[in-house]
Amino acid sequence: MKTLKIMGLSSIIFMLFAAASLTSVAYGEDWTPRKPIEFVIMAGPGGGADKMARLMQTIVEKHDLSPRPLIPVNKAGGSGAEALVYLKEKTGDDYVIMVTLNSFYTTPIRQPALGIDITTFTPIARMAEDTFLLWVNKDSGVTKVDEFVTKAKEMGNDWQMAGTGRAQEDELLTRFLNQTYGLTMTYVPFKGGGDVAKQLAGNHVNSTVNNPSEALGFYEAGTVVPLASFTPERLPLFPDTPTFKELGVDHSYYMQRSVVGTPGMSPEAAAFYRDVFKKVYDSAEWQEYMKTKSLQGAFITGDALMEYWIRQRAQHEELLSDLGDM
Amino acid sequence: MEVLGHLIDGFGIAMQPLNLGLIIFGCALGLFIGAMPGLGSVNGVAILLPMTFLVPPASAIIFLAAIYYGAMYGGAISSIMLGIPGASTAVATTFDGRPLALQGLADRALVAAATASFVGGTISVILFTIFAPPLANVALAFGAPEEFALMMLAFATFVGLGGDDVPKTFFSIFIGLVLSAVGLDIVSGEPRLIFGGISGFMHGINFLVLAIGIYGIGEMLWTIESSRGKLDVSQANVSVRRIIRCLKDLKGTVKAMTMGSFLGYFVGILPAAGATPGSLMAYGVAKSMSKDPRSFGKGNVEGVVAPEAANNAASTGSMLPMLTLGIPGSPTTAILLGGMVIWGLEPGPRLFVNNQEFVWALIASLYAANLFSVLINVAFIPLFVWVLRLPFTILVPIIFILCVVGGYAPTQDMHDVWLMFGFGVVGYLMRKLDYPMAPAVLAIVLGPLAETSMRQSLLMSHGEFGIFFSRAISGPIMIVAIVLFLLPVLKMVKDKIRKPARGTAA
Numbered sequence: 066m067k068t069l070k071i072m073g074l075s076s077i078i079f080m081l082f083a084a085a086s087l088t089s090v091a092y093g094e095d096w097t098p099r100k101p102i103e104f105v106i107m108a109g110p111g112g113g114a115d116k117m118a119r120l121m122q123t124i125v126e127k128h129d130l131s132p133r134p135l136i137p138v139n140k141a142g143g144s145g146a147e148a149l150v151y152l153k154e155k156t157g158d159d160y161v162i163m164v165t166l167n168s169f170y171t172t173p174i175r176q177p178a179l180g181i182d183i184t185t186f187t188p189i190a191r192m193a194e195d196t197f198l199l200w201v202n203k204d205s206g207v208t209k210v211d212e213f214v215t216k217a218k219e220m221g222n223d224w225q226m227a228g229t230g231r232a233q234e235d236e237l238l239t240r241f242l243n244q245t246y247g248l249t250m251t252y253v254p255f256k257g258g259g260d261v262a263k264q265l266a267g268n269h270v271n272s273t274v275n276n277p278s279e280a281l282g283f284y285e286a287g288t289v290v291p292l293a294s295f296t297p298e299r300l301p302l303f304p305d306t307p308t309f310k311e312l313g314v315d316h317s318y319y320m321q322r323s324v325v326g327t328p329g330m331s332p333e334a335a336a337f338y339r340d341v342f343k344k345v346y347d348s349a350e351w352q353e354y355m356k357t358k359s360l361q362g363a364f365i366t367g368d369a370l371m372e373y374w375i376r377q378r379a380q381h382e383e384l385l386s387d388l389g390d391m
Numbered sequence: 392m393e394v395l396g397h398l399i400d401g402f403g404i405a406m407q408p409l410n411l412g413l414i415i416f417g418c419a420l421g422l423f424i425g426a427m428p429g430l431g432s433v434n435g436v437a438i439l440l441p442m443t444f445l446v447p448p449a450s451a452i453i454f455l456a457a458i459y460y461g462a463m464y465g466g467a468i469s470s471i472m473l474g475i476p477g478a479s480t481a482v483a484t485t486f487d488g489r490p491l492a493l494q495g496l497a498d499r500a501l502v503a504a505a506t507a508s509f510v511g512g513t514i515s516v517i518l519f520t521i522f523a524p525p526l527a528n529v530a531l532a533f534g535a536p537e538e539f540a541l542m543m544l545a546f547a548t549f550v551g552l553g554g555d556d557v558p559k560t561f562f563s564i565f566i567g568l569v570l571s572a573v574g575l576d577i578v579s580g581e582p583r584l585i586f587g588g589i590s591g592f593m594h595g596i597n598f599l600v601l602a603i604g605i606y607g608i609g610e611m612l613w614t615i616e617s618s619r620g621k622l623d624v625s626q627a628n629v630s631v632r633r634i635i636r637c638l639k640d641l642k643g644t645v646k647a648m649t650m651g652s653f654l655g656y657f658v659g660i661l662p663a664a665g666a667t668p669g670s671l672m673a674y675g676v677a678k679s680m681s682k683d684p685r686s687f688g689k690g691n692v693e694g695v696v697a698p699e700a701a702n703n704a705a706s707t708g709s710m711l712p713m714l715t716l717g718i719p720g721s722p723t724t725a726i727l728l729g730g731m732v733i734w735g736l737e738p739g740p741r742l743f744v745n746n747q748e749f750v751w752a753l754i755a756s757l758y759a760a761n762l763f764s765v766l767i768n769v770a771f772i773p774l775f776v777w778v779l780r781l782p783f784t785i786l787v788p789i790i791f792i793l794c795v796v797g798g799y800a801p802t803q804d805m806h807d808v809w810l811m812f813g814f815g816v817v818g819y820l821m822r823k824l825d826y827p828m829a830p831a832v833l834a835i836v837l838g839p840l841a842e843t844s845m846r847q848s849l850l851m852s853h854g855e856f857g858i859f860f861s862r863a864i865s866g867p868i869m870i871v872a873i874v875l876f877l878l879p880v881l882k883m884v885k886d887k888i889r890k891p892a893r894g895t896a897a
Contacts, residue, residue, distance in 0.1 A: 103803075119729025127444045127733065136437055137726070142595070143575030143582075150593050176581070225851055231579055253535075253850045254578055256843070259718040266716070269534030270851070282717045282739020350733060 096333035098133040098160065105163040107148040108229065109141035109257030113195055113276040117322055117354075118164040121192070121342070124350050130341045135162075141256055144230035145172045149181045155327045159334035162189060165325050168233045170374070170381040175232050183378065187326030187335050188370035190342035193355055194319040194362030195276045197238060197295040198306065202268050203288060210292050210312055213272070214246045220271070222249045227261045227270040230254050234320050235261070237384055238274045238295065245314055265289055276320065277302060278358040302359040319361070321377065323370065339366050398520060401751030404449055405759055413446070413454040414756055418764045421461020422771075426469050428603065428797030431478035432462035432723045440730055448734035449749050453756040455730060456710075459723050460512065460760040463666070463703045464768050467504035471497060471695070472775055473790050475607040475797055479836075480666040480702040482602045483674040486829050487687060487694030489610065494690055497776050502637040503692050504699045505768040507648050511700030512761040514652040515659075515707035520754055524743060527715035530660050535847035536858050538661070540868035542841035545668065547875035548675035549830045557879040559826050567834025570596050571842075578846050591806025598835040600798050600811045605828050607794035608815025611787060613822050618783075634772070640692065647677040647693040648700045655701025659708025665721035666705035668840065671833045673701030688827065707757060714742055714750065 104122060108114040115137075122135045140148035145168035155161045173181040201207045207216055217224040226242075228235025231254050239252045253270060255261050258279035265273045266283045273280070273289075277300065283289045291306045295318045299308055309316050324342055326335055345351055346364045354360070365373060404410065424435035436455050443451030466481030471488035484504060491500040518526075533541075550560050573584045574595025585592040641648075651673040658669035677697030678687045687694045709721040717739040719725035731738050736746055743750055779786070798811035821828055852858035860866045 115725065116729065116732060119726065120732050123440065123444075123729060123733035126440065134438065136434075137729070139722075139725070140594070143579075146582075147575050147594055150590065154590055178582075222853065251850060251853070253847050255847065263531060263712075263716060263718050264534060267531035267534060282737065282741065285737075286740030288740065354732075 096159070096331065096337050098131060098334075098337070100160060101133050102131065102135050103161045104135040104137045105148050105151060105161060106137055106139045107141070107145040107163060107165050107168060109139055109260065113258045113278045113320070114164055114166050114322070115139065115257060115259070116278055117192070120350070120354055121164070121324075121345055124345045124348050125341060127350070128344065128348060130344050143172070144168050144175075144233050146176060146179055149173065150179055152186065152325070152327050153179075153181060157329040157331075158327050159331055161327050162338060163325050165321070165323050166195075166234070167320050167377075167381070168230060169321070169323070169325070170378045171232055171234075171237075171385065174378070174382055174385055183374060184371065185328040187328065187330040188367060188374065189324040189326050189335060189338045190346070191321055191323040191362065191365045191370050191373065192342065192346055192351070193322040193360040195278070195322055196300060196359055196361060197234070197274050197276060197318055197320070198280070198300075198303070199242070199292045199295075200265060200273045200275055200280050200284075200289045201271065201292060202265055203290050204268060205271065207292070208290060210307075210309075213292055214248070217246070217248045217250055217271070222251045224248070224250045224272070225270040226250045226252050227255055227264045227273050228252060229256070229258055229261055232385065234318070235274050237381075238318060241316060241318075245316075262289075276358075278360075281358065296361075300359045302357070321373075322360070322362075342366075394520060397747065397751045398755060400748070401753075401755030402758075404748065404752035405453060405755040409446065410450050410453050410752075410756065411759070413450055414457045414759050415763050415767075417454045417457025418461040418464075418760055419767050421458035421463075422465040422468075422764065422767055424458065425462030425465025425467075425481075426477045427465075428469055428475045428477050428607075428793045428800075430800065431466070431480075432459050433726065434800075435459075435462055436723050436726045440726065443730060448731075448736060449752045451730065451734060452727065452749070452753050453760075455727055456753060456756060457760040457763075459706060459727070460703070460757070461764050461767075463512075463706050464505065464508050464764045466702070467508070467695075467699055468501070468768075468775055469793070471500045471504060472778055473607070473786075473793065474610045475790065475793055476599065476602050479599055479602075480670055480706075481698075482598075482606075482667065482832055482836075483670040483698035483702075483829070484695055485602070485606045486674060486698075487689075487691050489606065490688070490690035491692070491695065492779065493614070496690070497779055498633055498772060499637045499640065499692065500695050501772045501775060502634055502769070503641055503644070503695045505765050505772070506638065506641055507644075507651065507696040507699040508703045508768075509761060509765040510648050511652040511655055511703035512707060512757070512764075514649070514700075515656040515704035516754065516757045516761065518653075518656055519707055519711060519757070523711060523715065526660055526711060527740075529657075530712050530716060532864060533661050534862075535844040535851065536862055536865040537868070538844035539841060539848055540859055540865040540872065541658075541661070542837050542844065543872040544868055544875070545672045545675060545833065545837055546841075547872040548672065548679050549833055550876060550879065556825070556827075560830050563821075563827055563830040564834045567601075567831035568838045570601065570831075571598075571835045571838025578843070589806075591804055591810070594802060594804075595839075596810065596835065597801050597807060598832065599801055600807045601814050601835050602832050603794050603797045604811040604814025605818030605821075605832070607790060607797070608812060609818025609822060609828075611790055611794075612815065612819040615787070634769070641696070644693050644696045646680065647697040650676060650680065651697035651700030652704045655704030656708040658701070659705030659721070660711050665709050666702040667836055669705035669708075670698035670702040671829075671836060673697040674829070675833070688829065703761075710753075714738055714753075715740060 106115050106118045118137050122137055125131050152163055207213050226239045236252050261273050262275050262279045264270045266288045280289055291303050294300050294308050296308055297317050424430055435458050466478035467484045469475050469477035470481040470484040471492050474489040476482040476485050488500045573592050576583050654673050655669040674697055677693050678684045681693055709724050712718045713724040713728050719728050798808045848858050859869050
């Protein structure tokens with residue numbers, strides 16, 4: 066009886082899949098997926114990468130860009146090490162792709178033992194570059210960067226900065242601020258940008274360098290205040306927030322939002338995914354999302370993306386060695 | 392009352408024919424998704440997400456929430472009938488649900504589970520309706536030290552008041568903690584305990600692998616041995632009269648049910664916790680509150696009622712941080728969150744103001760989903776019980792296959808299936824030696840949460856343990872936890888004093 070019910074269930078699911086593939090149009094590609102695609106997210110639920118991945122998944126479904134669904138899987142462990150190792154293990158698998166961020170560079174640099182060479186991965190698409198701002202809780206009374214500096218200096222290492230993971234974007238920016246302004250802030254890693262935003266909103270830490278998408282909800286509610294952005298120009302979403310450049314500290318830093326395939330993925334599959342994500346990029350929903358979350362950057366793919374990675378990796382190697390002990 | 396007006400508007404939307412139909416369909420579908428090992432509400436919601444583009448956003452979230460709800464009910468079914476947790480949230484239900492089924496009281500356990508789910512769901516939706524915005528602040532007030540204190544409390548309820556052999560309970564917890572440390576270090580990212588680089592250990596040990604190993608495979612071995620193959624698992628008959636009698640029997644469990652509902656709801660609210668820790672903690676507390684803690688694990692209805700009330704309450708609770716803070720309280724709500732973004736809704740502190748209609752339609756639909764889930768569930772109970780009348784030689788292979796599927800599905804790695812067999816054998820041996828296994832399962836679920844929050848707290852305090860005691864919320868929780876840990880010691884001292892006294896009398 067149990068088996069009957071199981072068969073009933075699997076036939077329902079099968080019919081759903083069948084219905085999905087019947088309604089889909091011809092794809093004009095030699096390769097089309099024949100089973101669900103694993104969509105690995107290199108970060109925890111609720112962060113910028115996670116929200117974006119789920120948006121991409123839903124756009125793919127809404128516009129019926131793939132005959133099989135993308136199934137998001139969070140692998141947040143060890144600053145992305147878990148996800149990178151997983152992709153490496155899946156070498157040659159056409160059914161695993163990953164949403165990645167800057168830990169794609171930093172984690173392999175910091176942990177050579179993992180044996181990850183990102184140039185072996187298959188470049189699929191860079192969907193955007195995310196921006197960073199410095200945030201504090203409104204209860205702190207701080208509204209300007211120099212007030213932040215004075216207060217943080219006073220508190221020394223009792224001033225806490227929350228961020229995602231060890232030696233990732235957030236910690237790089239924290240160390241940068243420490244060096245530039247002579248601060249000794251303590252960095253506390255959490256599992257994702259959403260959790261970080263919550264820590265600040267709940268007043269458990271003193272500041273964060275969240276992406277706009279992560280802090281936006283609390284910003285709109287007035288709980289958190291942006292002090293300055295790590296961009297060359299002011300962000301359209303925060304017209305009253307100065308850039309660090311205006312304040313005399315020229316430091317721009319972006320986070321890539323890219324999609325990467327397993328090492329040794331077949332060229333046909335890679336071409337299919339590139340096509341899918343180009344369509345996602347061009348969709349009205351994606352463009353709208355980029356606008357409302359203050360995302361920048363053009364679509365790049367293939368060799369251009371690989372070159373971008375190599376350039377970025379060199380830059381991060383420098384950043385990490387500049388900052389000393391990492 | 393303003394809230395009531397909103398709620399009535401919400402019901403207006405939820406009761407539209409399309410939405411009502413989606414609720415009923417979603418509950419039924421969720422029930423079966425939940426009952427299938429390895430196919431929890433996460434996968435169910437993920438697979439069905441695309442279907443929701445055909446309908447308006449409010450209908451879409453109503454449908455997905457109904458599946459989520461149905462799956463919470465369904466998880467208990469395979470836990471009780473086959474001893475395999477259908478979903479991670481239903482692990483605690485196997486502890487006592489399975490023994491009840493083996494005693495021929497499957498109908499009793501199923502009715503208890505369904506009723507408790509209904510009560511837990513209803514209490515939590517009411518709490519949600521009245522206190523959603525203020526409770527969001529409670530979630531915010533929980534930082535890393537508070538989370539750690541809560542984890543300690545959970546461990547303490549298993550040790551201090553369990554009534555089991557205390558050293559054996561500790562042993563079981565430590566085994567679970569060691570297993571939970573396998574994989575990549577959460578803070579530094581270095582691999583730990585991977586046995587010279589066996590890559591399957593990199594992603595850590597999924598606790599469903601442990602739970603299915605111990606409760607599925609281990610139990611099967613135990614049953615084969617103890618029955619010598621001549622097992623008549625269930626003589627359970629089912630009739631309306633029996634079901635009514637079962638309901639009457641539940642009177643004694645009202646306390647456990649209420650406790651489970653409130654505890655589950657509260658734990659569900661905290662981001663990062665979710666329904667699985669909630670149900671395990673409810674089990675621990677129910678055991679400690681019970682007049683007869685020694686019967687837990689051997690088929691006590693309270694042990695079914697508490698975790699089932701808690702996991703349904705927690706599933707409602709975990710919607711709260713999702714809606715009000717934009718932070719998912721469980722993996723399933725993370726997917727719901729993704730759906731909301733594409734429907735053009737911005738979850739976060741402003742949602743209750745900007746999208747009032749949507750929020751109240753969702754809340755109203757939770758009331759309805761709860762009602763339909765329990766009706767559908769009870770209607771199917773005779774069918775479920777009938778499964779147990781299958782001959783043992785047919786039932787065992789089915790259980791075996793479901794165990795393999797359930798072990799493979801979460802990570803899709805054969806490594807985990809072998810690991811599961813290993814745990815099955817170990818579980819069987821532990822059972823023979825009379826070690827309690829629930830603490831090990833608790834430890835592997837809570838271990839990583841406890842470790843992360845402890846290390847974050849210590850980073851915040853520069854290594855001072857005082858941080859756990861100096862904060863307004865974590866301090867009292869820690870003190871209660873420590874007192875609970877010390878109870879067995881106090882008991883031992885008391886016994887020592889009493890024994891010589893008795894000795895002289897004799």
